Amino acid sequence: MKEGTSKAALAASRRQLAAVIDLGKCMGCQTCVMACKSLWTQRPGTEHMRWMSVATCPGRGYPRDFENKGGGFDAEGRPRRGELTTLVECGDAFQFNHEEVLFEASGQQKKLEPRSAHGGRPEWGYNWDEDQGKGEWPNPYFFYLPRLCNHCTKPACLDACTRNAIHKREDGLVVIDQQRCAGHRHCVEACPYKMIAFNPVTSTSEKCIGCFPRVEAGIAPACHRQCPGRTRAYGFLDDEQGQVFQLVKKWQVALPLHPEYGTQPNVYYVPPLSPFAYDEAGNLSETMRIPGEVLERYFGPDVHRALATLRAERAKRVRKEPSELMDLLISRVWRDRFGGFTRNPV
Amino acid sequence: MAGDRIRAQRLAVASERLLDPGALEWARCRPHAVPLAPAPVVLVQAVSPYVAASTGHGRVGRLEASAAHDGAMLSLRLVWADPTRDDRITDLDRFTDAAAVMFPLAPGATPITMGAPGKPVNAWLWRAEAAEPFDVIAEGYATSRRRPASTSGLTATARHESGSWTLVFQRPLATEQAGCIRFQPGSPSEIAFAIWDGSGRDRSAQKAFSAGLFTLDLEA
Numbered sequence: 001m002k003e004g005t006s007k008a009a010l011a012a013s014r015r016q017l018a019a020v021i022d023l024g025k026c027m028g029c030q031t032c033v034m035a036c037k038s039l040w041t042q043r044p045g046t047e048h049m050r051w052m053s054v055a056t057c058p059g060r061g062y063p064r065d066f067e068n069k070g071g072g073f074d075a076e077g078r079p080r081r082g083e084l085t086t087l088v089e090c091g092d093a094f095q096f097n098h099e100e101v102l103f104e105a106s107g108q109q110k111k112l113e114p115r116s117a118h119g120g121r122p123e124w125g126y127n128w129d130e131d132q133g134k135g136e137w138p139n140p141y142f143f144y145l146p147r148l149c150n151h152c153t154k155p156a157c158l159d160a161c162t163r164n165a166i167h168k169r170e171d172g173l174v175v176i177d178q179q180r181c182a183g184h185r186h187c188v189e190a191c192p193y194k195m196i197a198f199n200p201v202t203s204t205s206e207k208c209i210g211c212f213p214r215v216e217a218g219i220a221p222a223c224h225r226q227c228p229g230r231t232r233a234y235g236f237l238d239d240e241q242g243q244v245f246q247l248v249k250k251w252q253v254a255l256p257l258h259p260e261y262g263t264q265p266n267v268y269y270v271p272p273l274s275p276f277a278y279d280e281a282g283n284l285s286e287t288m289r290i291p292g293e294v295l296e297r298y299f300g301p302d303v304h305r306a307l308a309t310l311r312a313e314r315a316k317r318v319r320k321e322p323s324e325l326m327d328l329l330i331s332r333v334w335r336d337r338f339g340g341f342t343r344n345p346v
Numbered sequence: 347m348a349g350d351r352i353r354a355q356r357l358a359v360a361s362e363r364l365l366d367p368g369a370l371e372w373a374r375c376r377p378h379a380v381p382l383a384p385a386p387v388v389l390v391q392a393v394s395p396y397v398a399a400s401t402g403h404g405r406v407g408r409l410e411a412s413a414a415h416d417g418a419m420l421s422l423r424l425v426w427a428d429p430t431r432d433d434r435i436t437d438l439d440r441f442t443d444a445a446a447v448m449f450p451l452a453p454g455a456t457p458i459t460m461g462a463p464g465k466p467v468n469a470w471l472w473r474a475e476a477a478e479p480f481d482v483i484a485e486g487y488a489t490s491r492r493r494p495a496s497t498s499g500l501t502a503t504a505r506h507e508s509g510s511w512t513l514v515f516q517r518p519l520a521t522e523q524a525g526c527i528r529f530q531p532g533s534p535s536e537i538a539f540a541i542w543d544g545s546g547r548d549r550s551a552q553k554a555f556s557a558g559l560f561t562l563d564l565e566a
Contacts, residue, residue: 007392007393048438078395079395079396079399081396081399081400082396083439084438084439085438085439086437086438086439087437087438090438118437156396159394159395159396160394160395160396160397161394161488162390162393162394162397162487162488162550162551163488163490163550164393164488164489182492182549182550184549184550185438185439185549186394186396186397186549186550188438189396190396197438198438200435200437200438203435203475
């Protein structure tokens with residue numbers, strides 16, 4: 001890492017690794033979260049960290065209320081002031097009374113109880129509002145939103161760092177040099193997705209590293225590779241043979257989260273189709289249960305076109321006609337999803 | 347601020363004594379008032395437009411500096427009011443108190459920009475949560491490198507009492523290390539000061555800074 005390099009040089013990359021997550025298939029199993037957690041954040045000071053998270057939408061998200069904490073850029077490209085996250089907002093780091101329950105008490109006298117890292121009963125935790133969602137019976141709705149660092153084309157974190165500790169690699173991954181980082185947390189404030197977490201033990205800020213040691217060995221990142229639902233596509237955004245290109249550029253059914261944040265994120269989402277809603281007479285209508293305006297709030301106005309394409313292509317399959325897009329989303333051969341990053345991690 | 351001088355008296359006192367912030371011997375050194383002002387963060391626009399647009403930092407308005415040497419060791423004592431002792435990071439949005447002194451190593455090396463390419467500055471950085479101070483070298487914003495205190499033999503002790511921090515830096519006058527200030531009794535050095543208030547979320551360029559350079563006179 002060069003010192004004193006210009007921001008433009010730090011933000012430059014030759015290509016861009018990107019991912020697509022199909023929200024129509026994500027079942028909120030958290031396997032991606034565990035794959036990441038067990039690989040990268042089991043060190044002191046990372047207990048609260050989830051570089052990969054899955055939260056229920058609509059909901060307060062992870063970290064809690066990240067959408068109300070500013071950061072990123074305004075419509076004119078000017079920096080938007082942002083806020084920091086707290087330990088509790090990042091999911092706390094519960095301690096349990098295992099000793100007391102398993103060895104000290106007899107019978108049912110003591111129950112297993114979580115304690116906040118600050119002491120006392122937890123007031124919030126990771127996935128605290130799981131499956132709550134919104135909507136009234138008989139039309140409740142929710143969907144799962146897996147999130148990781150977007151490895152943005154215009155990373156606000158990189159712009160904010162006063163020590164030039166953040167740079168984009170040649171492959172587009174955004175990384176924090178742990179030797180340069182001084183824990184000032186300007187990056188945490190600037191990231192509108194709040195995907196940077198502070199480690200109070202090392203006094204440095206940490207984030208998803210895009211599993212670069214795996215990627216350099218031709219292996220897809222753990223969260224993508226471990227997904228049992230085949231929700232993930234991965235590869236270079238400009239690889240025309242890859243599913244990422246085909247879903248993002250060719251079919252334009254995969255959209256960035258909160259494009260209005262202005263950082264040009266590189267994780268794209270296929271918005272969820274949802275069951276038809278019941279009308280007032282109790283009959284199934286033609287309207288999706290997740291209101292279009294709700295999805296627009298997450299993925300911008302393009303979501304309506306993407307949903308229309310998805311619906312039209314699905315209708316083709318219902319009519320027993322071929323659909324290239326449905327075949328892409330089904331991915332009968334898992335290797336097709338990973339843009340050549342298919343080597344075995346073992 | 348040009349012309350303001352801080353006199354480092356030659357004292358026949360064991361340097362270990364002076365490392366104690368509360369040592370009575372410090373009463374023999376006249377404290378010099380150093381006015382501080384919020385650092386002009388607008389200067390960091392090219393490095394961090396986010397920090398350049400920030401406000402509300404650098405609330406500590408003054409410190410008192412005293413200096414002494416015994417021909418081999420320089421002792422520097424800073425006292426400043428800070429009602430809150432922030433010496434632990436108790437949550438992810440909490441910051442700690444810190445202080446630094448900075449010495450230009452080349453003519454025209456401006457402390458407020460942490461020097462410039464080819465015009466290095468040397469700084470001693472004390473952080474309330476850290477076991478040891480850092481010996482810093484920089485040639486402009488975003489270039490600072492924290493080196494271990496052992497680089498130059500730097501030590502620091504601090505005490506928070508009655509709403510004030512008292513901090514003592516000590517370093518041998520002579521050092522062979524590159525990028526470290528060398529002192530000579532009888533010849534002046536230049537020095538600047540910075541204070542970070544953890545409760546005010548001060549960090550990086552968000553600090554209180556002495557508006558200009560002081561002259562540090564080491565008594566012959």
